[in-house]
Amino acid sequence: MNSLQRALIEKSGTDNGFEHTFADEVGSVTLASARHPTCATVTVVGSGFDISVMSGMASLLPELIRSFSAEQQAGGDFRVTNEAALAALLRRTASLSIALPSQAATGYSKAVAEALSTLPDGLAGTEIERLVRLRVGQQKFRDALLEYWGSSCAVTGVALPEVLRASHAKPWAECLSDAERLDVFNGFLLTANLDALFDRFLISFDDQGGLLVSSRIPVADLQQLGIHSGMRLRWLAAEHKKYLCFHRSIYESCGEVGEV
Structure with missing residues (x-):
């Protein structure tokens, strides 16, 4: 992951409900928010992105799968092909994390x-x-x-x-x-x-x-x-x-x- 890719991921997070970079590893960016308990780790894969969602809410993953079934990968991760799709998945993840029970x-x-x-x-x-x-x-x-x-x-x-x-x-x-x-x-x-x-x-x-x-x-x-x-x-x-x-x-x- 180069610096431009990292900056694009961080901006997509900020614009779509994840205003903090919670952790920073060589090949990925983990996004977090003070408004909800969910984190999303984003990794660059070719021209697209893999997104791993971490949350204590049991109902979050089924809701995301219903909305993004075509993008779901094994293990509950998601793969999207471009920045617009990344933004859509992050935005929906943040919205659900704010709305879901508790x-x-x-x-x-x-x-x-x-x-x-x-x-x-x-x-x-x-x-x-x-x-x-x-x-x-x-x-x-x-x-x-x-x-x-x-x-x-x-x-x-x-x-x-x-x-x-x-x-x-x-x-x-x-x-x-x-x-x-x-x-x-x-x-x-x-x-x-x-x-x-x-x-x-x-x-x-x-x-x-x-x-x-x-x-x-x-x-x-x-x-x-x-x-x-x-x-x-x-x-x-x-x-x-x-x-x-x-x-x-x-x-x-x-x-x-x-x-x-």
Whole structure:
């Protein structure tokens, strides 16, 4: 690896979620970040790059394999052919490392403490504190879903932030812990119309990601809402399914159900 190649790798890391060079060996560069616990070691191979991802999150590698199956090599490493592909893999790795379970929860307590510190004394345990925790938690959850879904609707792919909502599968009030409330797999990034229906249990998803629609919604309204046959989640991880099961149990109890 020459100095130009090393500089290109370090710049790609800085631009795509890895702002530190954690270790420096003769033939590789290891990238790291203060924002997440994942490291990526990049080695030059011909005109391309090998990337070895090191993380304590069990769900990271399966997610990367789903997104970059063609680039996966034996042992869980990835091989890309150019700088643009390297940037894409590093960017997705960083986004997932920020979004995946425990990351949102890790920063939640600190963010709540900072928000509460600005309030007058004597508000501990009051409705105001509850609202602060709810507001901070919902923002953390939304941020995590934006990272995980690439700032695009989980069904339609619409990428306009103003119309995207963070939808819980297992509602906030039903969750047993902050870890559940902030789990990126406990919800989907949806456009406002899909979010409203999902939140009211008028739609749900099966274990293959297919859209389920309550028969309580008139066909004419479905057409007006842009809901049509074949709509489905862009992908579905195994970790989503326990939360979807909870959501469907309420959806099914609300009346007649069916498929689009």
